[in-house]
Amino acid sequence: LSEALALLKAATLVLSEDSALMHMAWACGIPTVALLGSTRADWACPAAADHVVCLHSGDLPCGFCMEETCRLGDTRCLQRYTPERVAGLALSLLARREGERSSIGNKPILREGGAT
Numbered sequence: 001l002s003e004a005l006a007l008l009k010a011a012t013l014v015l016s017e018d019s020a021l022m023h024m025a026w027a028c029g030i031p032t033v034a035l036l037g038s039t040r041a042d043w044a045c046p047a048a049a050d051h052v053v054c055l056h057s058g059d060l061p062c063g064f065c066m067e068e069t070c071r072l073g074d075t076r077c078l079q080r081y082t083p084e085r086v087a088g089l090a091l092s093l094l095a096r097r098e099g100e101r102s103s104i105g106n107k108p109i110l111r112e113g114g115a116t
Contacts, residue, residue: 008024012031015090016032016033018034026051031052032051033052033086035081036054036057037078038063038077039056039064040066050096055089060076062076062077
């Protein structure tokens with residue numbers, strides 16, 4: 001645990017699946033992009049954190065299924081997030097952080113499709 005916290009202190013941004021490291025990152029105030037897949041966002045993501053984007057499956061008919069193996073035989077809840085979209089969200093969080101440091105102010109959390 002202490003090694004993980006030491007690594008997080010040096011991080012500018014965390015990109016993670018639903019894991020202890022993800023929770024530690026957002027709890028420490030580090031900009032975090034979380035890829036949740038079948039995990040319920042209402043259980044795994046902070047309710048009011050403007051430094052976190054949770055990409056989740058809540059907008060899909062099969063969303064938040066909490067299944068380890070997809071009953072539909074695929075991973076559409078994750079495959080729809082392109083590297084470009086994830087990178088764009090990460091860059092937005094970093095820009096927001098820089099804006100806060102420049103006293104520009106906070107913006108509301110990113111909400112787009114399956115992102116909260």
